[in-house]
Amino acid sequence: MLRISNLHAALEDEMKPILNGLDLCVKDGEVHAIMGPNGSGKSTLSYVLSGREGYVVTGGQVELDGRDILEMEPEERAVAGLFLAFQYPVEIPGVGNMTFMRTALNALRKARGLPERSAAEFLRLVRSKAKQLHVSPDMLKRPVNYGFSGGEKKRNEILQMAILEPKMCILDETDSGLDIDAVRQVAAGVNSLRGPGRSILLITHYQRLLNYVEPDVVHILVDGRIVETGGPELALKVEDTGYNALQACEA
Amino acid sequence: MNSSTSPLASEVPLATARNRAAAFVAQAGYPKRGQEYWKFTDPSPLNSIREPVEGFNGPGGGMRQDASSRGERNRHKTSDQPTPQQGAPLSPLSLFSAIDRSIIDVSGKLTAIDPSRCQIENGSVCILRQADLPEHSWVSQTYGVLELEAQSPVPRTLASANTWLAETGICIWANGQNSRPIELRYRTSPGETDVLIHHVFRIDAGASLTVMETGTPASRINKVIEVEIDDGGEFNHVQVQGREHDRVSSGHIFARLGSESVFRSFTLTANGSMTRNECVVTLAGDRASAHVAGAAVGDRDFHHDDTVFVTHAGQDCESRQVFKKVLRNGAVGVFQGKILVKPGAQKTDGYQLSQGLLLDELCQFLAKPELEIYADDVVCSHGSTCGTVDTDALFYLRSRGITETHAQDILALAFLMQALDEIADPRISDALRELLANWLARHHQ
Numbered sequence: 165m166l167r168i169s170n171l172h173a174a175l176e177d178e179m180k181p182i183l184n185g186l187d188l189c190v191k192d193g194e195v196h197a198i199m200g201p202n203g204s205g206k207s208t209l210s211y212v213l214s215g216r217e218g219y220v221v222t223g224g225q226v227e228l229d230g231r232d233i234l235e236m237e238p239e240e241r242a243v244a245g246l247f248l249a250f251q252y253p254v255e256i257p258g259v260g261n262m263t264f265m266r267t268a269l270n271a272l273r274k275a276r277g278l279p280e281r282s283a284a285e286f287l288r289l290v291r292s293k294a295k296q297l298h299v300s301p302d303m304l305k306r307p308v309n310y311g312f313s314g315g316e317k318k319r320n321e322i323l324q325m326a327i328l329e330p331k332m333c334i335l336d337e338t339d340s341g342l343d344i345d346a347v348r349q350v351a352a353g354v355n356s357l358r359g360p361g362r363s364i365l366l367i368t369h370y371q372r373l374l375n376y377v378e379p380d381v382v383h384i385l386v387d388g389r390i391v392e393t394g395g396p397e398l399a400l401k402v403e404d405t406g407y408n409a410l411q412a413c414e415a
Numbered sequence: 416m417n418s419s420t421s422p423l424a425s426e427v428p429l430a431t432a433r434n435r436a437a438a439f440v441a442q443a444g445y446p447k448r449g450q451e452y453w454k455f456t457d458p459s460p461l462n463s464i465r466e467p468v469e470g471f472n473g474p475g476g477g478m479r480q481d482a483s484s485r486g487e488r489n490r491h492k493t494s495d496q497p498t499p500q501q502g503a504p505l506s507p508l509s510l511f512s513a514i515d516r517s518i519i520d521v522s523g524k525l526t527a528i529d530p531s532r533c534q535i536e537n538g539s540v541c542i543l544r545q546a547d548l549p550e551h552s553w554v555s556q557t558y559g560v561l562e563l564e565a566q567s568p569v570p571r572t573l574a575s576a577n578t579w580l581a582e583t584g585i586c587i588w589a590n591g592q593n594s595r596p597i598e599l600r601y602r603t604s605p606g607e608t609d610v611l612i613h614h615v616f617r618i619d620a621g622a623s624l625t626v627m628e629t630g631t632p633a634s635r636i637n638k639v640i641e642v643e644i645d646d647g648g649e650f651n652h653v654q655v656q657g658r659e660h661d662r663v664s665s666g667h668i669f670a671r672l673g674s675e676s677v678f679r680s681f682t683l684t685a686n687g688s689m690t691r692n693e694c695v696v697t698l699a700g701d702r703a704s705a706h707v708a709g710a711a712v713g714d715r716d717f718h719h720d721d722t723v724f725v726t727h728a729g730q731d732c733e734s735r736q737v738f739k740k741v742l743r744n745g746a747v748g749v750f751q752g753k754i755l756v757k758p759g760a761q762k763t764d765g766y767q768l769s770q771g772l773l774l775d776e777l778c779q780f781l782a783k784p785e786l787e788i789y790a791d792d793v794v795c796s797h798g799s800t801c802g803t804v805d806t807d808a809l810f811y812l813r814s815r816g817i818t819e820t821h822a823q824d825i826l827a828l829a830f831l832m833q834a835l836d837e838i839a840d841p842r843i844s845d846a847l848r849e850l851l852a853n854w855l856a857r858h859h860q
Contacts, residue, residue, distance in 0.1 A: 214814050215813075215814075216810050216814075217806065217810070237813070237819070238810060238813040238814050239813045239814075239815075239816050239817060239818050239819070239822075241814075242813075242814060242815055242816035243816055247814075247815075248814050250811065250814075253811070254805075254807045254808050254810075254811040256808050256811070256812075256826070256829060257829065257832075257833075258828070258829025258830065258831075258832035258833065259825055259826075259828075259829045264812070264815075264825075267817060267821075267825065268812075268815035268816050268817055271815075271816045271817045271818065271821065272815075272816040275816065307829075324815065328815065328816070
């Protein structure tokens with residue numbers, strides 16, 4: 165599904181290298197977790213993959229289903245099946261949440277040569293998904309993420325994921341800033357979206373989320389490179405020993 | 416209805432005001448570039464009105480001659496017509512078609528109105544040319560009166576010239592609630608390139624009226640609206656200025672509010688090489704409310720100036736000014752807004768917001784917000800910002816599959832929504848939002 169080979173990337177303004185030869189391969193239907201200390205390049209990875217401005221790729225390749233995505237615009241990556249659940253979902257006053265989601269779904273469908281969903285069809289779809297994910301009708305009526313609590317914002321990201329049905333989901337610190345009940349709710353949403361044809365990359369600081377969304381593979385990211393890969397037990401080990409031990413090994 | 420009219424007014428209906436205005440024009444002169452009140456806008460395209468050849472002889476005289484000599488301005492063929500593949504934008508004809516309303520067609524040559532098309536539930540309607548008739552003598556009690564009051568501290572000579580010379584206008588006296596809006600639908604008469612329009616609206620105590628203006632009466636327009644709202648009255652106003660690129664327009668709204676009355680005015684402007692919209696509102700009674708708002712969208716040869724002056728004279732009044740402009744390809748937006756709180760106008764709540772969204776580095780948004788406060792128990796705030804599209808929001812939308820141009824349109828429309836929210840009737844704001852969305856979709860780099 166997603167193959168990252170020897171990826172190097174830097175901040176455009178400072179040309180400061182952040183990713184230093186990152187390799188990663190996520191197969192169809194798998195859930196991978198990337199853990200790493202502050203400044204290791206976790207969020208940079210999510211932005212580089214989704215095509216945010218301000219970063220420059222200085223080497224390597226990223227393929228989604230065999231297609232090079234690095235030359236694509238962010239919207240083309242979405243059409244190709246990539247989805248980023250933001251660490252800090254953006255508030256957009258003046259744009260209704262429902263209108264936004266319908267516009268996004270129809271933009272994707274149009275680009276893929278599919279007929280657009282009518283307002284009535286979309287309403288049925290969004291209502292059923294919202295119910296599953298504990299998104300209140302009120303959240304659908306409000307402007308995008310505007311005035312949402314931390315938990316509401318993250319649930320709204322998962323709702324978009326459910327509606328847009330991407331192949332490759334990157335969840336950037338989806339658990340950050342959430343209380344334990346909110347983490348459980350979000351995790352339940354993510355679990356409901358697991359399955360063949362959809363892979364998930366969880367980026368997280370802490371092992372906590374992985375208690376609720378059990379990954380197939382865990383990677384440890386330090387200084388812009390994967391320094392260790394293992395099963396769910398690796399996350400527990402890091403929780404126990406900390407990242408410094410790994411950095412020391414690497415050195 | 417004319418029982419309160421003074422004998423003098425019914426004998427010489429508008430002549431007093433016209434003569435006074437003519438004298439004011441002669442004394443004050445037309446605005447010039449560089450004057451403080453025209454700091455950001457060159458008035459010359461607006462003020463080249465020629466004086467009547469043989470002195471003023473009542474309505475008529477000068478403007479007809481002026482119009483025929485300015486035939487070169489009649490270039491409406493460059494209006495912003497959509498191409499078929501860009502969807503089906505609303506034409507001015509269908510803009511408010513979902514709203515049950517009375518329509519009055521207004522052109523510079525308006526000499527009569529069809530009474531069946533302009534019925535008002537509670538009140539009466541006449542055209543300015545009929546103000547000479549005894550039954551309409553009420554018009555003279557307001558005509559030119561509010562304009563004159565607004566000539567200090569800053570002369571507004573374009574409005575005086577209008578009072579002096581205007582032939583066309585609609586006068587509405589609302590003496591009860593009117594739930595059905597009146598649409599004044601402007602038409603350009605063949606050969607008419609310059610037009611002066613002067614409307615007079617009088618809202619009695621407890622009465623209400625909604626007036627909507629659509630269409631374009633000429634390529635150069637000088638318009639004045641005077642609104643007198645008595646205690647507890649309510650006046651709602653929406654005007655749509657679109658879509659000709661060559662349109663040159665100067666507009667003044669003068670409103671005086673009695674106690675517990677409500678005034679709301681919203682202006683949408685799309686295109687127009689030169690637009691100056693002035694709004695002068697006086698909250699004379701206590702506990703009155705005035706909302707003045709506008710949304711403007713311009714591309715290339717577009718200069719749009721909102722100049723607002725709100726005076727709080729009564730106590731416990733509220734005023735809001737919300738102006739938003741989306742500018743593209745070197746378009747220029749101007750906002751000059753003032754809140755004056757007079758001595759004794761305690762418990763005033765004044766708010767003013769002006770924002771420009773610049774879609775490229777060639778555009779300009781020039782703002783001069785002012786507060787002048789002579790009372791000590793007031794809340795007044797103003798904010799003026801100018802910036803580009805929020806890159807975080809743009810990326811968020813694009814990451815969901817929405818193209819960059821579409822995402823930019825969505826954000827520009829969202830930016831304008833705060834001004835549209837000032838419109839009381841959601842049917843009107845929905846129609847205008849669609850008009851703006853279509854405009855944005857048609858105007859990409």
